[in-house]
Amino acid sequence: NRHVVPEGTTKVGVTLSDGTEFKDVSVLGRTSEGDSLDVAFLKINDLEGHELVAAELGDSTKMQVGENVVAIGNALGQFQNTVTSGIISGYGRSITAGDSSGQGATENLINLFQTDAAINQGNSGGPLVNMNGQVIGINTAVAAGDAQNIGFAIPINDISGMINQVLETGKFARPYLGIRYV
Numbered sequence: 001n002r003h004v005v006p007e008g009t010t011k012v013g014v015t016l017s018d019g020t021e022f023k024d025v026s027v028l029g030r031t032s033e034g035d036s037l038d039v040a041f042l043k044i045n046d047l048e049g050h051e052l053v054a055a056e057l058g059d060s061t062k063m064q065v066g067e068n069v070v071a072i073g074n075a076l077g078q079f080q081n082t083v084t085s086g087i088i089s090g091y092g093r094s095i096t097a098g099d100s101s102g103q104g105a106t107e108n109l110i111n112l113f114q115t116d117a118a119i120n121q122g123n124s125g126g127p128l129v130n131m132n133g134q135v136i137g138i139n140t141a142v143a144a145g146d147a148q149n150i151g152f153a154i155p156i157n158d159i160s161g162m163i164n165q166v167l168e169t170g171k172f173a174r175p176y177l178g179i180r181y182v
Contacts, residue, residue: 001124001140002030003097003107005040014044017081022048029172036110038097038140039159040125041172055127057163058134060113060155063088068131069115071139071151073123086117086149095152097141112152113137119151128153 005012005027014022022044030040044052063069067088075082094110115128119139128137137153166172 001038001138002033002035002040003038003140004124005030005042007033012042014042015080020050022046028166028170029174031174033107035174036108037154037159037162038107038109039138039154039162041162041166043170056132056134057156057160058130058132058136060136060157063091063113063130063136063155065090069113069117069136070129070131071115071117071119071123071126071153072129073119073126073139075118075120076122078122082120082123084118086115086151088113089116089150090114091155093152095141095143097152109141109152109154111155111158112140113155115151115153116149117151118149119153123151 009027012025012027014025024045026043026045028041028043031037065088069086069088071084073082074080091113093112093114095112096106096108113128119142123139126139127135128139130136136156138156139151139153141152143150162172
């Protein structure tokens with residue numbers, strides 16, 4: 001997610017579930033703060049002899065309320081390889097998300113899946129998968145306060161065009177018009 005990769009960051013590290021670390025990782029791009037999609041794209045420049053298998057993408061438009069899903073991530077940034085299960089509780093949700101302190105910047109996110117699969121801090125950017133193991137969403141936010149087990153994920157179809165652009169060109173560009181309404 002964009003909120004995990006601070007603006008201006010050009011290099012990051014990636015650690016796989018088996019502990020393999022890649023240090024030569026570029027940030028190809030990230031959506032702007034005003035964009036309703038909280039997405040960043042990374043590229044591992046040197047696989048150091050490792051062969052990675054791409055995750056299979058599903059069709060997020062086929063998901064129905066009540067269908068089982070699994071959220072994968074690093075809960076709280078310290079519990080690696082966390083897997084939680086739940087259902088799609090709703091779709092088409094719009095939320096205003098901010099950092100956990102409540103004092104940072106906020107962003108408006110639209111058309112999200114709502115799930116009761118626990119999505120905690122640290123799970124951002126992890127996949128939300130269907131029961132066929134296909135990625136149907138990207139974990140992005142959690143409802144705070146008195147809520148329990150209300151998480152949100154970006155439907156994968158909402159960013160499939162961006163994914164294809166990066167795969168085809170190796171670059172990320174997001175057009176904008178430069179006009180705001182009041």
